[in-house]
Amino acid sequence: MRSLRDTLPPYRVILHNDDVNTQDHVVHALISSVPGISRGRALEIMLEAHNLGHAQVVKCPLELAELYQERFASLGLTATIE
Numbered sequence: 001m002r003s004l005r006d007t008l009p010p011y012r013v014i015l016h017n018d019d020v021n022t023q024d025h026v027v028h029a030l031i032s033s034v035p036g037i038s039r040g041r042a043l044e045i046m047l048e049a050h051n052l053g054h055a056q057v058v059k060c061p062l063e064l065a066e067l068y069q070e071r072f073a074s075l076g077l078t079a080t081i082e
Contacts, residue, residue, distance in 0.1 A: 011061065011062050011065040011082065012081070012082045013056070013065050013079055013081055015045060015056075015077060015078075015079050016053065017053050023046055027042045033071035033075065057079065
């Protein structure tokens with residue numbers, strides 16, 4: 001049996017770099033906003049966004065993507081959904 005996660009089309013949540021938030025804040029925001037992200041993975045995402053301008057945080061159904069985007073916004077981070 002396929003799970004709901006497997007049947008809904010995936011959306012990418014993209015974190016964008018900014019010059020306002022500290023790296024520690026971004027790592028903490030990732031850990032507190034997306035269940036299951038380890039500190040090491042959060043650090044990788046933060047560094048990718050810092051160095052390249054953006055990084056994929058997670059791929060998930062639209063409703064979850066919107067939730068994560070709202071959580072990031074409430075913590076002062078910019079994220080988009082693709």
